Every structure is written in structure tokens, then in C-alpha cells.
Amino acid sequence: MNTPPFPTPPDLAAARALQEELVARVELAGDWSGVRRLAALDASIRRGGALVAAAVLWDVAAGRALEVGFARVPPEAVFPYVPGYLSFREAPVYLAALEALGRAPDALLVDGQGIAHPRGLGIATHLGVHTRLPSVGVAKSRLFGEPAGPLEEDAGAAVPLCAASAALGVPCPKGVQVGWVARTRARVKPLYVSPGHRVGMRAALEVVLALPRPTKLPEPLRQAHLWAGRAHREGLEGRLVFG
DNA sequence: GCGACAG
């Protein structure tokens, strides 16, 4: 029998201690202006199956994908999903997918929370601090914080996501702002956007709203989602470079 | 004790 890569049950106390240590290194400032190529990260996992990730290298100026890198972690090596500890499950395979790319990105767009997390260290923030790259978190549902008010139904509408107390954030009428609830498509369930690392609160929202989005999800993330699922079903490995 | 809970 092989030794599991993590304690069983997982050592959440140690994981929490690491989060509390890393949060001190988070930089909540930056405008993303120097970002030419970003990597969008998403993963796919099926019951009892491997965890497969796709990293889409996106050319911001050209508005298209340059390449996609894949990586997988076998079932027995996958850390369990525990709310608040997602990075311990998915960050390893994301880092491997980034290694599969032919060129390094200068920023990350991650499917999950940035600082909108109980301890300020959502997966986008954890990956940003680990790689030292600017990062933004884009989640499809809420983990931490409450909308500061009602959200308009039109595309582009946004309201601050606030908490009475938080490890990181900026001043908010009712406490600390940890992110935004943003409606990227009219009358469609909103996204939860938050700064990851080396990006300011306002810039995090602008980054997401500036990206092309045929659907409610920014195009780079939508492609990462599609590729992760396809890689899972077809066993894709390594990387693909687009013409 | 009870409800909430990224993917």
C-alpha cells in the first residue's frame, strides 16, 4: 500500500495554521495594467476518479487562448473537499497544469474565492501568494461575506461583498469589504469576485468585467472549464498550442 | 445546539 500524500483524516488544524501564516503576505493593491497573458484555472473530478485541471493561457490584447496545459492527480492522492480548505485539494493540480504550459503567465484567474474567505485565504489568494503572481478569484457561489445591498438585474451591476470582521479587505459601511457580487449577465445568478493577490479591490472587479464573456463566466474561465472536462473524458495530457 | 458551507 502506498502512503497517502496527506494525513487521514486530513490535518485541518495544520492547514488552518498555514492559511493564517500566509495571509500576512497578501498584497491588496495593484491595477493589473501590466498583465499581458493570464492563466485561467479550473478543474474536473468525478466520483472515485482523478482530479483533472486545465490552465488556459489567455492573451489579453488579442482576446484569445494561446495554449492549454493539463495535469491530473490520482483518486487516492486527492485531498477531500472541505469548505474553507479548497486550496489544499485543488492548488497542487493547478500548479502542475501551469508547469505544463510552454510560457509562464503573469497573472492568474481562478475558479473560487480570493480574500472572500473566513481567514482571507481563498484558493485564488493562496495560489497568488505561492506563485507571487497577481490573482483574482471568480466564484459561482458564496462562501463568506454578505451583499451590501440589493443587486440590480442588469449586466455589469455590482455591490460590495462585506463582512462585520475579516482578515483582509477595505473599509465598508458595515464592516470590511472582501469582494463583490457581480451580475455579468442580465437576470442571471451573479458571480462572487474578490482580489487574490497583488490587485486592488476595484481592479479585481474591473478585470472581470473587462474580459469577454459570451456567458456569465469570463471567457478564459469558461474555456478552462470546458478543457478540464474534455481532458477528463478523453485523457488529454501535456499541452495544446493553438495556431 | 443549529445552520452555513468556494469546488
Place this chain on the structure above:
DNA sequence: ATCTTGTCGC
């Protein structure tokens, strides 16, 4: 996240 049938709309 995944599972899973039908249904609505371009």
C-alpha cells in the same frame, strides 16, 4: 464538483 430528464429558446 458530479448525477441526471426534460424543457425552453435561438
